[in-house]
Amino acid sequence: MPVDLELSPKHKRANGSPCCEPVVYPDVQREEALRMAEVAKALGDPIRLQLVDVLRKHAGKVCVCELVPLFDISQPTLSHHLKKLRDAGIVDSERQGLWAYYYVIPDALEGLSAWLS
Amino acid sequence: MPVDLELSPKHKRANGSPCCEPVVYPDVQREEALRMAEVAKALGDPIRLQLVDVLRKHAGKVCVCELVPLFDISQPTLSHHLKKLRDAGIVDSERQGLWAYYYVIPDALEGLSAWLS
C-alpha cells in the first residue's frame, strides 16, 4: 500500500542550498548492506544460484562429481563457482579422500532473506 | 536438520562410466534461476542494495535529488546504479518536470524472496 506522501512540486534550488529534505538513512544499515550485497552478488550468477538450489534441496552434503554433470560448464569453471560461494560464506566443503562434499552453511542466507521479506 | 544420506565410500570410476548417481535437476528451475540471478546480481552492490532499501522504506516515490546526498558517489554514478535497477526490473521511475521519482516495483523481489525462504 504505497502512499504518495507529498509529491510536492519542488522548486529549483540556489546552487548551495539543499534541494530537498534528504531521506534519513540509518548508519546501522551500512555494514549490514555490505554483507547482504556480498551474498546477493554470489547468487547473481545463474549457475551459482542453481548450485545453491541443488545443495539446499539435497539436504545433505553433495559430492562435486554429482554436480559436474548437471551443468554445461567445465570442471574448473564449476570449481571456480564453488569457490565464489565459499568465499561469500554461503557454502562450505569437506574433503573425504578424493572426493569433496559441499553443503550450504545454515543461516548463511537468512540475513538477505529476512531483508527481502 | 541435515541428514547425511549415504555418504557412501565412493570408488574411482572407469573413465567413461558415470561417477555417481547424478542429483536430479528439474528443468523448470532453469529460466526461473535466470530471473532470480538477474535480481540478485542487481542487488549485489552495496549502494544498489541500500538504494532499494531506502525506496522500500519510504513507501512511496523518492526524488533522485533526495538520494544523491545519501551516498558518497557522483550524480552520474548514482544515475548509473538506478539504471541497473531499472534494467533488472526492480525499480521504475516517473518524470515530473525537472525531477525524477523512483519507486520499487511491487512484487519485483518476490521470486527471489520466496526462494530464499
Next chain:
DNA sequence: GTATTACATCGACAGTCGTGAGTCTTATTG
C-alpha cells in the same frame, strides 16, 4: 612402484563492472 582419478589452482582471454569528468536534454526561473 606406476597409472589413474577427483578436485583445485594457474594463466590467459574477452567481456562486464563501478567510477568520475564531461556533455546533453529538458524544464524551470527570471
Next chain:
DNA sequence: CAATAAGACTCACGACTGTCGATGTAATAC
C-alpha cells in the same frame, strides 16, 4: 529571450568476471 538546475547519457579508465585448457596435488587402484 538567457541562465540555471535536474538528471540521463557518453567516454574512458582500471578492476573484476566467467570461461576454458593446462597444470598441480593428493589419494586410490593396480
